[in-house]
Amino acid sequence: MDALNGVGDAPYGGADAPDGLNPFAERVLDLVERIPPGKVMAYGDIAEYLGEGGPRQVGKVMSTWGGGVPWWRVVHADGSGAAPDHLQRCLAHWREEGTPLRGERVDMRAARWDGRSADFQ
Numbered sequence: 001m002d003a004l005n006g007v008g009d010a011p012y013g014g015a016d017a018p019d020g021l022n023p024f025a026e027r028v029l030d031l032v033e034r035i036p037p038g039k040v041m042a043y044g045d046i047a048e049y050l051g052e053g054g055p056r057q058v059g060k061v062m063s064t065w066g067g068g069v070p071w072w073r074v075v076h077a078d079g080s081g082a083a084p085d086h087l088q089r090c091l092a093h094w095r096e097e098g099t100p101l102r103g104e105r106v107d108m109r110a111a112r113w114d115g116r117s118a119d120f121q
Contacts, residue, residue: 021065024053028061031115035073037097039113040106042077049115079105 021029027050035041043055043062055077062074062082072093075081079102081090087104094101100110 024050024057025061025065028053028058029065029069032062032066032069032071032074034115035070035113037070038099038111040073040075040079040099040108040111041113041115042075042108044077045112045114046074075106075108077108079108079111081105 028046031041031046031049041049043058046058047053047055058074059082062071066074066082070093071082072086072090081087091101091104093099094106100107
């Protein structure tokens with residue numbers, strides 16, 4: 001596990017999937033793993049991209065299983081980090097990755113990833 005970002009190397013899905021991981025959760029986590037460094041998606045963006053669920057359902061997946069993926073790349077629609085108590089960790093990750101910021105929030109116009117662009121890895 002990387003000490004700074006808290007991302008483990010455990011795969012999601014198959015026999016190694018965390019207990020209770022449903023197909024929707026697996027799709028959310030797979031998409032979050034693909035968000036390029038320096039880019040973000042809002043909770044609602046993820047639900048829209050997947051064509052199911054909503055921001056709250058994505059938030060539930062992230063709060064339950066998001067520690068193994070780059071969680072700081074999932075933000076609120078206004079560019080604020082996932083949880084106020086994680087703000088300093090979010091800022092450290094965003095700065096390290098060169099994520100465009102406006103104060104202590106992500107600049108959504110510059111950093112929003114649509115999942116379909118040339119940034120897709």
